[in-house]
Amino acid sequence: MSDVYRVVVTGLGVVSPIGHSVASYWENLKLGISGIGPITLVPKPYELVQKVAAEVKDFDPLKHFEERQISALDRVSQFAVVAAREAIAQAAITFDMPLSVRTATIIGTGAGGQTTQDENSRRVYQDKKRVFPLTIPKLMANAPASQISMYCGLRGPAFAVASACASATHAIGLAFHMLRSGLVDCAVAGGTEACLTFGSLRAWEAMRVMAPDTCRPFSMNRAGMVLGEGAAMLVLEPLNRAEARGADILGEIVGFGMSADAADLISPDEGGMARAMLSALADARLSPEDIQYVNAHGTGTTANDVAETKALHAVFGKHAGKLAASSTKSMVGHALGAAGALEMVATLLALREGIAPPTISYLGPDPACDLDCVPNAARAMSIEAALSNSFAFGGLNAALAAKRFS
């Protein structure tokens, strides 16, 4: 039996529709600021039925990279590297030898380099022009993981995790388990997505699940999801190493659970959701009554929010009525493969500060979603332990459990 280490978070980084840093992201989450607005990333003459998304606004890659570097970095990798640098700077950690070879880089992405993919398709099929030489290494799903490892000098296990909307939660969970078992001594883990391209948005339109105005999770008259983009990264370490170097410990990850529905390709399944949450609780050796806050998957679709409410009732029983279970997607939209990491950052800061971020744009109760979703305004409350849920198309579910570190 290998050693079991406690795993803590010592650095966070965020690029989001409501701020390009952890501080601005968290401040705006607490204020209930919406990052959802008109789509500007799709140039004319391309026309969309869908008019709104949660774009990362005013992101200037030249602020972060040299011009010659940008030609090798899709927007999805730019977000990833910027968020990873912020997390590493906050952790105040230097990846000298031997730590460099003992540090993992595990990065979720649902769709990879969509901007590059879209541009390439246009050149090939429409413009009939020659193709950029770095098209393949820019669009590959592991590009963000590779770029973080190169820019930050991380030489241990590095790979991408793809499970659509659960990618980042799976990535952070894998990093947590690798650290807990002593396989690595540090990890940079999270998720990134930059999917707001014409081709990708047209494909999402075709699924008929997008809200025309905004995202209203668990609310009456909710009309679907709103796509988002961005990245969030965490630096994770074993507690003993973090304490030895005097790091500021932001929170502790204590459990990770996963499941597959093996049912419908797109319809959510409350049984699979519940199994992921139960296995995260079991992994954390927590009982349902220990949890005060859940950062819900809460996409704002009719189907997800009803199924997730049923799953929370199944897992928490009578205690479900005491939970605060909010969806921060109401503010940042659904950033697919980055969503789980953005939400884990929100969960860790909720624990640290004792503030549950709200579900904004809430119009009133839906009897089928009868839990407390912290409607419209953040709430100060005592939070000792929390869950962060992610449930993907394809029926792939993941949940992380975290505790306040004191």
Add this chain to the structure above:
Amino acid sequence: MSDVANGVIAIIASKVRVGHPKIELSDRLEDLGLESLDAVEMIFDLEEKFDIQIPYNANNARTEFNTVGEVVSAVEQLVGSKAS
């Protein structure tokens, strides 16, 4: 029945689970076993066949189309407004 109605019913029939020999205008989509994915594919097939745009959001599915007849009249209206 109009050509449009027959075309719509043929598309719905292709999405329906076995055991529904004849589809009536009064049949409810839910009773025909049309699940969300089937309904979205049905809308796509209707748009392709009739070259129309059907405003449809799966999140409001229950309020948008209850019966086969409601789908037929929506398509007839969209085909009509295209011709005029």
